[in-house]
Amino acid sequence: MKQILALNAFDMSAAAAQGGALAARLQQRARLFGAASVLFYRQPLEFVRAQGCWLYDTTGTPYLDAYNNVPSVGHCHPHVVEAATRQLGLLNIHSRYLHPGIIDYAERLMATLPPALSNIAFTCTGSESNDLALRLAAKFTGAQGVIVTEAAYHGNTESVSMVSPSSHRHWRAPAHVRVVPAPLGQPQEFITHVASAIDDLTLHGIKLSALLIDSIFSSDGVCADPPGFLRAVIDAVHRHHGLFIADEVQPGFGRTGTQWWGFQRHQVQPDIVTMGKPMGNGYPMGAVLTRPEILKSYCDEVGYFNTFSGTPVSAAVGQAVLDVIEREDLIGNAQRVGNYLRDGLTKLASRHATITQVRGAGLYLGVQVTSAVTAESIINALRERRVLIGAAGRLGDVLKLRPPLCFSTQHADTLLGALNEVLASADPE
Amino acid sequence: MKQILALNAFDMSAAAAQGGALAARLQQRARLFGAASVLFYRQPLEFVRAQGCWLYDTTGTPYLDAYNNVPSVGHCHPHVVEAATRQLGLLNIHSRYLHPGIIDYAERLMATLPPALSNIAFTCTGSESNDLALRLAAKFTGAQGVIVTEAAYHGNTESVSMVSPSSHRHWRAPAHVRVVPAPLGQPQEFITHVASAIDDLTLHGIKLSALLIDSIFSSDGVCADPPGFLRAVIDAVHRHHGLFIADEVQPGFGRTGTQWWGFQRHQVQPDIVTMGKPMGNGYPMGAVLTRPEILKSYCDEVGYFNTFSGTPVSAAVGQAVLDVIEREDLIGNAQRVGNYLRDGLTKLASRHATITQVRGAGLYLGVQVTSAVTAESIINALRERRVLIGAAGRLGDVLKLRPPLCFSTQHADTLLGALNEVLASADPE
Numbered sequence: 001m002k003q004i005l006a007l008n009a010f011d012m013s014a015a016a017a018q019g020g021a022l023a024a025r026l027q028q029r030a031r032l033f034g035a036a037s038v039l040f041y042r043q044p045l046e047f048v049r050a051q052g053c054w055l056y057d058t059t060g061t062p063y064l065d066a067y068n069n070v071p072s073v074g075h076c077h078p079h080v081v082e083a084a085t086r087q088l089g090l091l092n093i094h095s096r097y098l099h100p101g102i103i104d105y106a107e108r109l110m111a112t113l114p115p116a117l118s119n120i121a122f123t124c125t126g127s128e129s130n131d132l133a134l135r136l137a138a139k140f141t142g143a144q145g146v147i148v149t150e151a152a153y154h155g156n157t158e159s160v161s162m163v164s165p166s167s168h169r170h171w172r173a174p175a176h177v178r179v180v181p182a183p184l185g186q187p188q189e190f191i192t193h194v195a196s197a198i199d200d201l202t203l204h205g206i207k208l209s210a211l212l213i214d215s216i217f218s219s220d221g222v223c224a225d226p227p228g229f230l231r232a233v234i235d236a237v238h239r240h241h242g243l244f245i246a247d248e249v250q251p252g253f254g255r256t257g258t259q260w261w262g263f264q265r266h267q268v269q270p271d272i273v274t275m276g277k278p279m280g281n282g283y284p285m286g287a288v289l290t291r292p293e294i295l296k297s298y299c300d301e302v303g304y305f306n307t308f309s310g311t312p313v314s315a316a317v318g319q320a321v322l323d324v325i326e327r328e329d330l331i332g333n334a335q336r337v338g339n340y341l342r343d344g345l346t347k348l349a350s351r352h353a354t355i356t357q358v359r360g361a362g363l364y365l366g367v368q369v370t371s372a373v374t375a376e377s378i379i380n381a382l383r384e385r386r387v388l389i390g391a392a393g394r395l396g397d398v399l400k401l402r403p404p405l406c407f408s409t410q411h412a413d414t415l416l417g418a419l420n421e422v423l424a425s426a427d428p429e
Numbered sequence: 430m431k432q433i434l435a436l437n438a439f440d441m442s443a444a445a446a447q448g449g450a451l452a453a454r455l456q457q458r459a460r461l462f463g464a465a466s467v468l469f470y471r472q473p474l475e476f477v478r479a480q481g482c483w484l485y486d487t488t489g490t491p492y493l494d495a496y497n498n499v500p501s502v503g504h505c506h507p508h509v510v511e512a513a514t515r516q517l518g519l520l521n522i523h524s525r526y527l528h529p530g531i532i533d534y535a536e537r538l539m540a541t542l543p544p545a546l547s548n549i550a551f552t553c554t555g556s557e558s559n560d561l562a563l564r565l566a567a568k569f570t571g572a573q574g575v576i577v578t579e580a581a582y583h584g585n586t587e588s589v590s591m592v593s594p595s596s597h598r599h600w601r602a603p604a605h606v607r608v609v610p611a612p613l614g615q616p617q618e619f620i621t622h623v624a625s626a627i628d629d630l631t632l633h634g635i636k637l638s639a640l641l642i643d644s645i646f647s648s649d650g651v652c653a654d655p656p657g658f659l660r661a662v663i664d665a666v667h668r669h670h671g672l673f674i675a676d677e678v679q680p681g682f683g684r685t686g687t688q689w690w691g692f693q694r695h696q697v698q699p700d701i702v703t704m705g706k707p708m709g710n711g712y713p714m715g716a717v718l719t720r721p722e723i724l725k726s727y728c729d730e731v732g733y734f735n736t737f738s739g740t741p742v743s744a745a746v747g748q749a750v751l752d753v754i755e756r757e758d759l760i761g762n763a764q765r766v767g768n769y770l771r772d773g774l775t776k777l778a779s780r781h782a783t784i785t786q787v788r789g790a791g792l793y794l795g796v797q798v799t800s801a802v803t804a805e806s807i808i809n810a811l812r813e814r815r816v817l818i819g820a821a822g823r824l825g826d827v828l829k830l831r832p833p834l835c836f837s838t839q840h841a842d843t844l845l846g847a848l849n850e851v852l853a854s855a856d857p858e
Binding site: 005006022025026028029031032033034035036038039040044045046047048049050055068070071075076078081084085088089090091092093094096097098099100103106107110118119120121124125126127128131132134135156157158159161166167168169170276277281282283284285292295296298299300301302303304305306307308309310311313 | 434435451454455457458460461462463464465467468469473474475476477478479484497499500504505507510513514517518519520521522523525526527528529532535536539547548549550553554555556557560561563564585586587588590595596597598599705706710711712713714721724725727728729730731732733734735736737738739740742
């Protein structure tokens with residue numbers, strides 16, 4: 001299965017054409033970062049500062065951020081910056097000394113989750129979280145089979161890359177991995193695909209270890225409805241003694257509105273929850289939550305220690321993020337503004353044949369358009385109108401709208417107005 | 430091979446005996462963090478602030494830090510804190526937008542390394558760095574065989590755990606991994622062990638991908654001398670078309686004195702260099718440096734992107750760390766104070782039969798003692814005298830002295846005085 005490695009990527013062969021200082025910077029960057037260097041857009045953007053939902057370029061021009069979910073409570077939120085600053089100057093040390101910060105943070109975070117998930121291991125990234133989660137599942141179940149969706153992305157370690165089809169130019173599933181189509185068009189068919197995958201593993205003598213999914217199906221192209229469609233799927237996984245790993249790197253921390261966690265939309269019980277991106281609003285931190293017996297089965301044999309995680313600084317930052325989510329009612333805001341934005345997009349869809357479906361929940365919306373070429377043109381045309389969005393989907397034909405959670409209805413109007421203009425132009429190229 | 434999973438670890442069954450609020454905190458922590466929870470010392474320490482080489486407990490009592498290498502330029506160094514603070518409030522975003530910060534930092538860091546290593550990929554942790562390095566080596570060589578030392582620790586991802594014998598209670602080498610004894614007593618024999626390991630891989634039809642070593646042999650128990658003993662080893666690896674991955678997480682950033690990088694002590698050329706711990710003085714950041722063709726062979730097939738790395742914040746922090754190393758001549762200091770400390774330890778060895786050997790370079794010293802029980806007693810007795818050190822070695826019988834690089838001769842005197850007292854007591858228990 002041949003795939004696009006990076007959606008909306010700048011083509012470095014166009015660097016010289018950018019001219020002057022920019023061309024020189026682009027070439028310098030390519031020389032230093034080599035094959036791993038990826039920049040967004042046909043014409044790359046350089047930002048110097050950011051606040052709330054706005055990024056400012058070198059000329060001071062503001063861009064509306066409807067894409068970035070890492071600065072989830074808003075770029076450079078002063079409460080988070082203040083917490084980081086205070087603790088960075090006081091104490092920043094690993095967790096082998098006692099410190100109340102990380103204990104209190106763990107208690108508070110855990111209170112947002114089902115009580116069965118009563119153990120936590122901190123990491124630095126979502127990749128590290130999923131890497132550990134896969135091992136916990138394999139050790140606890142004594143099985144190797146993993147099921148993921150066909151354009152899934154779960155992180156960048158070796159083990160997690162092996163269950164992230166979208167990371168590979170030529171994807172060939174390892175023997176223990178089965179991929180299923182994401183439930184984009186027909187969510188009710190998802191159970192059939194997962195059941196077939198379990199059967200196929202069985203046929204090959206491979207027992208099921210885990211279903212690893214992100215309940216918003218982010219990189220597959222976004223799917224949230226109908227709420228509850230995952231229930232039968234998770235039941236099937238549990239019947240076959242597999243674990244459900246809920247990757248909350250994308251839908252977690254209130255993004256889908258009305259609840260803290262994406263899986264709660266479907267009223268299902270994960271065995272392991274993994275966290276990353278929005279957890280520290282940009283400070284590198286992640287976590288794995290699970291039942292004590294699952295953590296114990298692994299840690300009795302292998303020592304898990306993560307130097308940079310569970311520090312007083314990550315605790316202070318994590319607390320500040322939770323403070324802001326609560327104080328500013330960002331979950332309610334995600335729901336309200338998400339609905340408003342979704343309604344606006346649905347209206348645009350009724351006027352423009354380019355949009356074929358609007359999907360998502362809260363402030364995680366996927367807008368299905370007619371092709372990847374169209375999606376890329378829209379994304380670049382919006383960039384010219386100073387609005388940032390991204391692409392998703394196996395084919396790259398979905399617009400990904402995933403702004404900071406402080407996105408307002410006014411921000412939504414700006415986005416909708418710009419998108420309407422782009423769609424109204426005869427040729428969005 | 431049965432091993433100790435965590436040296437100098439607190440025994441949680443002793444929690445209740447700590448009494449009162451401390452016992453409650455310990456039990457709360459154990460409940461939350463479960464099997465992954467490890468604390469240092471027979472009686473855990475709780476710190477509230479730190480500066481330079483000093484950590485302060487809840488009563489304000491200072492402890493001399495002769496152990497922690499993450500806050501490498503000194504705990505909470507104001508220049509680093511200031512850089513982090515400024516950039517956290519300005520812009521903290523991933524590297525798919527152009528930003529001069531990370532480009533300039535990459536240039537500056539690279540200038541400290543051999544020019545052939547002209548590509549860099551940023552990560553968040555040393556674990557992520559080694560995880561990527563192993564894949565680069567495997568893809569470039571088309572081979573799987575990896576050689577590591579028998580008590581090596583290279584990180585916590587699944588793939589890196591498989592080449593980290595010291596992480597496993599019952600170590601069984603995977604088919605593609607060979608372990609060799611660390612060159613502690615007889616460095617000149619190391620080449621023989623590595624050559625045998627290559628032969629054994631060949632015998633099993635496994636080609637050599639990489640020798641992955643930390644040139645100070647940190648977790649094996651510290652070995653630095655004689656300078657250059659690694660040359661024949663690296664030559665043998667290259668003759669067999671394998672790559673040398675220099676894990677600089679421990680010896681890097683000037684710790685071994687006189688040079689920036691541990692491998693430079695041996696005048697050898699790594700194919701891949703990995704970085705972590707001291708790079709951000711506690712801010713989670715790491716890197717992989719290699720030749721462009723090695724990075725390209727992997728990245729052409731698999732997209733590598735790391736959200737939290739290569740950000741303007743990590744660039745600002747990384748620059749500040751380099752500033753401090755240069756301005757405060759910390760490499761020279763590591764050499765001068767390291768020699769002073771080593772001389773002092775050698776004098777102690779001549780008076781106390783408990784010490785059988787002193788090894789190391791710069792401010793990375795290993796003190797071989799008669800047994801692991803003795804090492805643990807000394808470490809805990811030093812804690813009572815408010816000096817922090819750690820343990821190393823496959824058997825846990827080496828004292829690990831690895832202070833922040835701003836350690837002074839006065840600090841060294843304090844450490845030496847306390848250690849002399851402990852050794853002089855009839856029974857250091």
